[in-house]
Structures are given as C-alpha cells and as structure tokens.
Amino acid sequence: MTTSLQTSREGQQGRWLNRNVASMGVTSLLSDISHEMGTAILPSFLAAMGVSAAALGLIEGVADGVASFVKLGAGWFSDRIGRRKPIAVGGYFLTGWSTAIFALAFGWPLVLLGRVIGWFGRGIRTPARNAILAASVPAESRGKAFGFERAGDTVGAIIGPLIAVGLLGYLHPRVGETSSPFRIIFLLTLIPGLAAGTTFGLLVRDLPIPRTDTKFLATIRNLPRSFRHFLVGVGVFGMGDFAHTLMILAATQLLIEDRGMANAAAAAALLYVAHNVVYAGASYPVGALSDRLGRRGLLALGYVAGTLTAAGFMAAFLWRLATIPYLLLLFALGGLYVSFEEALEGTITADLVKAEVRGTAYGVLGAVNGFGDVVASVLVGVLWTAFSPAIAFGYSAAVMLVGGLLVYRLR
Numbered sequence: 001m002t003t004s005l006q007t008s009r010e011g012q013q014g015r016w017l018n019r020n021v022a023s024m025g026v027t028s029l030l031s032d033i034s035h036e037m038g039t040a041i042l043p044s045f046l047a048a049m050g051v052s053a054a055a056l057g058l059i060e061g062v063a064d065g066v067a068s069f070v071k072l073g074a075g076w077f078s079d080r081i082g083r084r085k086p087i088a089v090g091g092y093f094l095t096g097w098s099t100a101i102f103a104l105a106f107g108w109p110l111v112l113l114g115r116v117i118g119w120f121g122r123g124i125r126t127p128a129r130n131a132i133l134a135a136s137v138p139a140e141s142r143g144k145a146f147g148f149e150r151a152g153d154t155v156g157a158i159i160g161p162l163i164a165v166g167l168l169g170y171l172h173p174r175v176g177e178t179s180s181p182f183r184i185i186f187l188l189t190l191i192p193g194l195a196a197g198t199t200f201g202l203l204v205r206d207l208p209i210p211r212t213d214t215k216f217l218a219t220i221r222n223l224p225r226s227f228r229h230f231l232v233g234v235g236v237f238g239m240g241d242f243a244h245t246l247m248i249l250a251a252t253q254l255l256i257e258d259r260g261m262a263n264a265a266a267a268a269a270l271l272y273v274a275h276n277v278v279y280a281g282a283s284y285p286v287g288a289l290s291d292r293l294g295r296r297g298l299l300a301l302g303y304v305a306g307t308l309t310a311a312g313f314m315a316a317f318l319w320r321l322a323t324i325p326y327l328l329l330l331f332a333l334g335g336l337y338v339s340f341e342e343a344l345e346g347t348i349t350a351d352l353v354k355a356e357v358r359g360t361a362y363g364v365l366g367a368v369n370g371f372g373d374v375v376a377s378v379l380v381g382v383l384w385t386a387f388s389p390a391i392a393f394g395y396s397a398a399v400m401l402v403g404g405l406l407v408y409r410l411r
Helices: 002-011 019-048 053-081 085-104 108-135 139-175 180-188 190-203 216-221 225-238 245-293 296-319 324-352 355-386 389-408
Strands: none
Touching: 019 053, 019 085, 019 108, 019 139, 019 180, 019 190, 019 245, 053 085, 053 108, 053 216, 053 245, 053 355, 085 108, 085 180, 085 190, 108 139, 108 324, 108 355, 139 180, 139 245, 139 324, 180 190, 216 355, 225 324, 225 355, 225 389, 245 296, 245 324, 245 355, 245 389, 296 324, 296 389, 324 355, 355 389
C-alpha cells in the first residue's frame, strides 16, 4: 500500500511533459489516425449504399450511448481494483480493429456493429487513461497535459483523413466508382489502430492507487455537489452536440450537385481535415490558457462556438450556401469548439474530484456526455430525414446555447 501511494505521489511531481504524457499523446495520435481514416469516408460510403441521415444518426447515437454507459462502469472498476493500465490497453485494442468491420458491410447494421465495438473499447479506455493522465502531472499543469493529449489525438485526426483522401484518389481510377475503395481503406485502419494499443502497453507506466471497497452507487452519490452541478450544463449542451460525421454528410449533400459523389466526398473529407487542424492547433493553447485564466468561462465560450457552428449549417441549407469558403469556416468553428470541450471538461473534472474516485468521475462525465450524444445524434438525424437539415441544425443550435449559459452561470 505504501509503495502504491508513493508511486502515485511521484507521478504528480516534476515536469508536466513526462514519459506518460508523451506516450499517451503518441497513442492518441495513432488511434485517431485509424479512427479518422474510417470516419472521414464513412458518410460517403453509407450514401453510396443509399443509407439515410436518420440511419447515420442512429449509428452514431447508439455507439456513443454504449461507450458512455460502459465508461460509467469501467471508471468505477478501475478505482476499485487500483489499476488502470490493463483496462486502457484492452480498450485501445478493441477500438483498433473495429473500423475494419465496415469493409464487410453491405448495409447499415454491420456498420452499427463495428461502431458499437469501437465505442465500447473507447468507453472502457477513456476513464482509465484520463485518470492516469491526471495523476501523472502536478495539479497546476493539468490543463497543459490534457491539451497536449488532445492535440496528439487531433494531429492523428488530421493525418487520418488525408490518408483516406489520398487513397480514394489513388484507388477510384483503378477500382472504379464502387464501394471497393472505401472497403480497402477500412481494412488499412488496422495498422495504426493496433499500433496504438501496443504503444500504450509498452510505454505508459501505471500509477497504482489504494483499492476502494466503496459500492458503485455509493461512490457516485458521494461525488462533490459542485461536480454534479457542472454535469447539468455538460449534459444539456451534449443534447445538441451532434456527431460530426453529420457535418461531413451535410457538406457532401451541399456539394454533390455541382461536384458529383467522388469529388464531393473528397471535398467533405478535406473540410474535415481543416476541422481537425483547428482542433489540434487550439487544444494545447486552450488547456494552457485555462491554467492561467480559469476554465469555466473558457468552456462556456467554447459552447457558444458550437452554437454558431450548428446555426451556420442551418443557414447553409436554408439559403444554399454551398461554397467551400463558407463550409471551411463552419468546419473550423466546429474544430474550435471541440478543442474547448475536450480539453476543459476532463480538466475541470480533475479539479473538482479527488484522485481516489477520478475513474468513477470520468465515467459519470462520459455517461452524461453519451446520453447527450445519443439524444443529439438520433434527434438531429430524425429531424433531418423527417423534416429538413435546417430544422435539425436549428434544434442543435438552440440546445447548445442553453448548455453554454448553464456552464457560464456555475459557481
């Protein structure tokens, strides 16, 4: 027990950019190369098979829901056993091969299965990884550490779509205007995906904590009131925070009339690259700035950027603003608000909750986010299909704004 406590304390001393932080940045980079190679082309792949926006929203919503409720149990379990690394490694390997399942799909059900498996892996790994990350650096440097890890994740999210676009350009003339190029790319995601799990397993050092015998529900009930209040704003914003694959689908639909399927898909994927460039570039500065200025106001500002993103897509469909510069602005705003969201929600959680139950706290945060994601993705997809994309994005903008106001008013 003494050794475990000493190891944990040592992990919180010294430089913030240490072996664990750097290794988790590399792991996130590789994992997101794999994930985003598939994500960038998934909406176009589904469109080529005639799958609707409602089905895409269902796929993303159900997958997010699975991930979120798995986070709840996995985070608590990592607190209970006092070890987090084995859980994180298993989660990375599950996610690493899940996208390859899409290569076998000829309809949306198998895509849903692959997404659920991938998000199950993400669900069990995220609370454990974040708890190790929070314990690896001094409290006053957590914003930098979380921002660095998110930046690594998002550099992967830039490289992944670029690889996918390059492969589409190479494969389409040789294979033809079929689904075959998409399927080949899905299989190739195995390479960086499995490398991510290997990197975490070999390089990241676990920071054991004392085991706790506290029951699951009792642990949740004992989380600080300030943290529970914070979750209200996060949850409301999440109910408007649609899956960003719907942004790719929106761009594809707006551009397809003038450019055709292949060119519209490539353009939408490149816009998503721009989204991720902004996300990567802003994640570390946002985290570092929060160490100096505080986090609540910055997070509320990020939520407002999300509101403007959704409102901008609503305007694009109302007035047919299908120009590359306008869509580029919207994708950049989308990347900006995600950088605030990803860098600050986890950091605020570490600030509000003591180390012994952070796994549980990250699980609860993930469950709240996941509930919101299910509501957002399914509702936006259904409103899109039943009424119009403008109504779907209008709903999203209104709910996001309310979430931002709630976070801003927190004390």
